[in-house]
Amino acid sequence: MLRESMELVSVIIPIYNAEKYLPACINSVLAQSYQKIEVILVDDGSTDSSSTICDEYAKRDARVKVVHQTNGGIACAQNTGLDAAQGEYIAFADNDDILDSRNVELLMQALVRTGADMSKARWRQFGPSLMDQVKREAGLGANNPRSVTVFSNPLAAYQNIFCKSLRMLEDLAGRYGEARYLNEANWCRLYRARLWTNIRFPEGKYAQDTAVAGRLYSRMSRVADINVNLYNWLQRSDSVTHRQQKPGFYHDHVQAALDNMAICYKRGVTPARSYYTLIGNLRYERTTSEIYPDPEAKKRLAEDEYRAIKVLQDLSLTQHLYCRTLSDIRTLEKVIYDKLIKNMV
Template sequence: MLIIPKVSIIIPVYNGEQFLERCLESVSSQTYKNIEIIIINDGSTDNTKNICELYLQKEPRARVIHKKNGGVSISRNIGLDLAIGEYIYFVDADDYVLQNGIERLVNKAIRNLADLVVAEYYVAYDTKKTKISPLNIKKSNDFLCSILSGKNHSALWNKLFSRRLFDEIKFPADVCYIEDKVLISQILMTYQPKIDFLNAPVYVYWQYEQSVTNSNDRRVMDILAAHINIESYLDEFTVDENIRTAFASSTYSCLWFILTTVDKQFLEEAVIIAKQHIEDMRKYRKYSALSPKVRFLLLSLKLPVGIAIPAIKTMRKGLDQLSSARRQARR
């Protein structure tokens, strides 16, 4: 008997009028037909609501939820609560799915009894598309190390999930940036799912200047919140030294990035959060070979906030001057 499981496709959107129609059309035109399409309009203030309502009139497999703005994690959780499919697939509203993407993912999952299928994808910028092939790592702990270290992308849209992986896990409501890294880390630690890889692209991830989080955006500090969430799961679910090493290296690199790039209006808040996080990270210190620059940063964070902030500002000024000198030297 031919098995045709339902796939729940969850699409959160906020002010997505520029690309939403392209995204929805790519989902409707999938060669795999047994899908439900759950669109969560997260309090958009542009024409997104009208686009969604028009889409409903021509797509009977779709449902739309209009809600107050609360962030992508809450939107996806609403989608998970509504989903009835045996598989879950997430799409971002400014990207699109290749026409046979869902079919290829489902076939791979069924054929190899996989709980999580990871596929190739394209990164697009202007007219250029580059195919990305994830590292084929099938053991859960090793795959988690690759996610924590950044060797494999934590993005959701190149992955098909078995519905059971969300029985006890949801997106962290307080994290709206790299929330996918938190979720996948929790899934891998909790369920140790069977992982398989699809050597074919299923998705086109568009990069736009306005869509990239920058240092002026307070969301960059969600990186700290994300690592705090992951740490709580590490303490509960694993003693694997490779995972702890990957986590420690990732955390210290992120601390450096945040405190040297976050806009100065958020620096004090970032320092206060980082100081607490560093205390919680003491038990991981032995797992990471700290560079001199990170050691200096950690020493600065040991100081009272009123002294730590000027020290970090001085360090940032020195880094800016060094970068400027290097740019001049290359001319």
């Protein structure tokens, strides 16, 4: 059990119609070995029994706080959680995922001992049929990590270390590629609460995590990575990211990528990941604008294409070739990844 710090950790869980998996998620949070937590359940206008489930947990455990609100989307729910948080540290969890019982303990330990701004750990994906097995294993608690890697300039890491195959090659070369990998997800991390000052998720939009990633990583000097699995990510075929989307979905991702590229230019960072996000989602926005004809969608597409041309002109030839190469590698990896995810049951 960690003894270096017993500061309060606020765990924020946005909830919408999650009655099937919600109890397992909340149970995994309340079972944390690090007990000084407040669990903020933000019921975002659920129409199933999720609201009742939240209230029942609040009656049983004083650490649980419930906020009921009309449906405003996940960004709105996350912002409500941030506004309600009292902890010196912030963590997030999705309402259908399972936390290892030592998640907060080990993330806190890494954060305190290294003085980093954020700590993160590894995660695994699983299908619904493995839920019982995952719950048992998570309840046992992870072993102490084999290593803790601290790295600087997380914005550069986020932008340039995102291809799985290249991370594996870096690991073989002893350059800790996997440890330096950062994505847009905010779960399986522990943040110092001050990082979120004046940062909130854009409400009413998709890509809310991508939209704040650049600003968050720009505020961080160092990140600590724990080489152990502490989070279990449920893969469901009905999730937002696994469904065919309309043009607005891709438009929001294009806007987030463009905004992140602007941050990178100011910081002198080559925006390889945002280039990949921009090119891919712009292509999907064009395709879906033909499938779902809408004058407003056509107008947004024209504006996105114009802005993209202007932003891409700021890349040097070397940067453009570098970004294009990583984008092609990641596109191929995604084809394989999507097939694996679709086979999870």
